[in-house]
Amino acid sequence: MKIDPKSRADLSAQIAKAIRDAIISGEMIVDERLPSEAELADQFEVSRPTVREALKRLAAQNLIRTQRGATGGAFVRRLRYQDAYAQHITTSTLLLSMNAVDFETACEARYALERACAPLSAQRRTPDQLATMRAEIHRQGQPGLSDEVFCDSDVAFHRALVDGADNPVLSYQLAGAVEAMQPLMNMITFTARSREEIIALHTRIADAIEAGDAGAADAALAELTAYTLTLGQQAMAARDAARHGTDAT
Amino acid sequence: MKIDPKSRADLSAQIAKAIRDAIISGEMIVDERLPSEAELADQFEVSRPTVREALKRLAAQNLIRTQRGATGGAFVRRLRYQDAYAQHITTSTLLLSMNAVDFETACEARYALERACAPLSAQRRTPDQLATMRAEIHRQGQPGLSDEVFCDSDVAFHRALVDGADNPVLSYQLAGAVEAMQPLMNMITFTARSREEIIALHTRIADAIEAGDAGAADAALAELTAYTLTLGQQAMAARDAARHGTDAT
DNA sequence: AAACAATAAATGTCTGACAAATGAAAATCG
DNA sequence: CGATTTTCATTTGTCAGACATTTATTGTTT
Numbered sequence: 001m002k003i004d005p006k007s008r009a010d011l012s013a014q015i016a017k018a019i020r021d022a023i024i025s026g027e028m029i030v031d032e033r034l035p036s037e038a039e040l041a042d043q044f045e046v047s048r049p050t051v052r053e054a055l056k057r058l059a060a061q062n063l064i065r066t067q068r069g070a071t072g073g074a075f076v077r078r079l080r081y082q083d084a085y086a087q088h089i090t091t092s093t094l095l096l097s098m099n100a101v102d103f104e105t106a107c108e109a110r111y112a113l114e115r116a117c118a119p120l121s122a123q124r125r126t127p128d129q130l131a132t133m134r135a136e137i138h139r140q141g142q143p144g145l146s147d148e149v150f151c152d153s154d155v156a157f158h159r160a161l162v163d164g165a166d167n168p169v170l171s172y173q174l175a176g177a178v179e180a181m182q183p184l185m186n187m188i189t190f191t192a193r194s195r196e197e198i199i200a201l202h203t204r205i206a207d208a209i210e211a212g213d214a215g216a217a218d219a220a221l222a223e224l225t226a227y228t229l230t231l232g233q234q235a236m237a238a239r240d241a242a243r244h245g246t247d248a249t
Numbered sequence: 250m251k252i253d254p255k256s257r258a259d260l261s262a263q264i265a266k267a268i269r270d271a272i273i274s275g276e277m278i279v280d281e282r283l284p285s286e287a288e289l290a291d292q293f294e295v296s297r298p299t300v301r302e303a304l305k306r307l308a309a310q311n312l313i314r315t316q317r318g319a320t321g322g323a324f325v326r327r328l329r330y331q332d333a334y335a336q337h338i339t340t341s342t343l344l345l346s347m348n349a350v351d352f353e354t355a356c357e358a359r360y361a362l363e364r365a366c367a368p369l370s371a372q373r374r375t376p377d378q379l380a381t382m383r384a385e386i387h388r389q390g391q392p393g394l395s396d397e398v399f400c401d402s403d404v405a406f407h408r409a410l411v412d413g414a415d416n417p418v419l420s421y422q423l424a425g426a427v428e429a430m431q432p433l434m435n436m437i438t439f440t441a442r443s444r445e446e447i448i449a450l451h452t453r454i455a456d457a458i459e460a461g462d463a464g465a466a467d468a469a470l471a472e473l474t475a476y477t478l479t480l481g482q483q484a485m486a487a488r489d490a491a492r493h494g495t496d497a498t
Numbered sequence: 499a500a501a502c503a504a505t506a507a508a509t510g511t512c513t514g515a516c517a518a519a520t521g522a523a524a525a526t527c528g
Numbered sequence: 529c530g531a532t533t534t535t536c537a538t539t540t541g542t543c544a545g546a547c548a549t550t551t552a553t554t555g556t557t558t
Binding site (some may be wrong): 517 | 547553
Binding site (some may be wrong): 013061076091092101117185 | 262272273275303305312324331337345348350354357362364365369422426
């Protein structure tokens with residue numbers, strides 16, 4: 001765990017990198033305590049604030065946790081799925097919004113990934129997960145639901161579908177795609193007619209998953225993809241028309 | 250952009266959150282300059298080092314970049330696919346290594362996701378991407394290749410396959426799964442026999458992609474999944490046997 | 499007009515200090 | 529002797545002020 005003393009640029013970044021590499025390489029194991037800030041400052045021959053900036057960088061990546069007090073210090077943190085989810089979703093959301101990813105691209109990616117999960121989910125889903133899917137479908141049929149709540153329920157439904165594959169790595173990867181889509185999905189106004197259509201497709205998916213019929217689930221998901229794309233294009237067209245109308249006045 | 254002055258705990262984390270929320274919500278746009286550190290310190294009523302720690306947290310997430318000099322400062326950074334890739338790969342790798350994800354789970358996730366890309370890639374791949382796949386297959390056939398180089402080439406091959414889908418969101422999601430698998434794949438020793446088998450499957454995949462035959466590509470990928478799983482299980486068994494042998498002595 | 503030097507603004511770093519939390523050891527009391 | 533309380537040392541969290549470094553601008557000189 002050494003840094004190059006010649007290049008005195010971005011010291012805190014260098015120190016963060018040195019420690020991060022030590023963690024990633026397995027040189028430091030989970031729950032191991034790092035040297036105290038004062039010791040690190042001595043080791044790297046920098047001041048304590050510089051060390052602290054480096055540690056904050058690592059804390060931002062959930063690589064370490066700090067604890068005050070006598071036996072406190074910085075500890076290598078076990079990266080939990082939950083933390084990784086959150087991080088992944090934040091990054092995905094930003095990526096989509098900052099790079100003006102169009103609805104078609106995001107939608108295609110999302111459903112392509114979901115269709116990868118469907119066959120596994122048809123085999124392995126627990127009764128609980130199936131019940132969640134049914135419950136969300138029922139919720140989506142409630143009258144007077146706001147578009148936002150409808151979207152939330154949609155995410156929950158698909159989340160249960162993905163989790164049914166019983167593969168945490170898949171769930172982790174999918175979480176980013178599905179949740180990051182939400183801001184885009186929220187631009188759609190769901191009419192009573194389109195909700196009916198979506199609920200019907202959801203029901204077909206749930207039925208297929210219950211029957212263990214991977215082919216039927218895939219077919220229903222394909223239709224849902226096409227239908228969502230249509231809705232998205234309509235929403236985009238409506239938004240553009242409204243914008244141009246505003247510009248003209 | 251305010252913080253709760255009552256809770257004086259984890260000030261730098263609170264400030265980082267406040268600024269991050271402002272960026273995510275779109276309140277601050279790309280390339281907009283943040284107030285100077287001194288001004289932020291005034292605004293939040295904390296000292297400059299505390300503000301700096303908060304900024305370092307954001308810099309670690311690639312949310313801002315800093316620039317020294319007269320017109321310098323901290324600027325909202327456009328999150329680029331490349332940066333997001335790197336971040337995603339780091340997180341995925343750590344997640345796999347720290348949570349003892351078994352080979353089967355990671356392998357299943359990886360190929361499930363790849364199979365989601367294959368149909369799109371069969372439709373859209375550029376001649377360039379196809380050429381890359383062919384070149385990597387040729388490289389994999391070179392004699393005297395180390396296991397590590399063979400693995401690198403394998404990743405490059407699959408990367409070309411994924412990029413052929415021409416969907417940056419898919420590429421981004423897949424990068425994490427494929428690259429994070431590498432440490433696990435590196436535990437496999439590839440015999441001449443197994444390399445032949447893999448190259449034959451890669452060739453079948455490339456042929457299918459060239460012909461635009463999604464079904465054939467999917468079938469070949471399914472076989473590759475099964476074969477890789479077998480190799481992985483053999484490697485795990487060999488490793489466990491060696492470990493027990495060492496323990497006994 | 500062009501080249502060069504002074505300037506100002508901003509980040510990067512350092513020193514030294516105090517506050518707050520926290521576990522461990524020491525002291526005290528029943 | 530045992531249990532409880534107190535004290536204390538260690539470590540992170542924060543602050544204040546200072547100086548170094550980088551860099552665009554501005555003014556000066558040739």
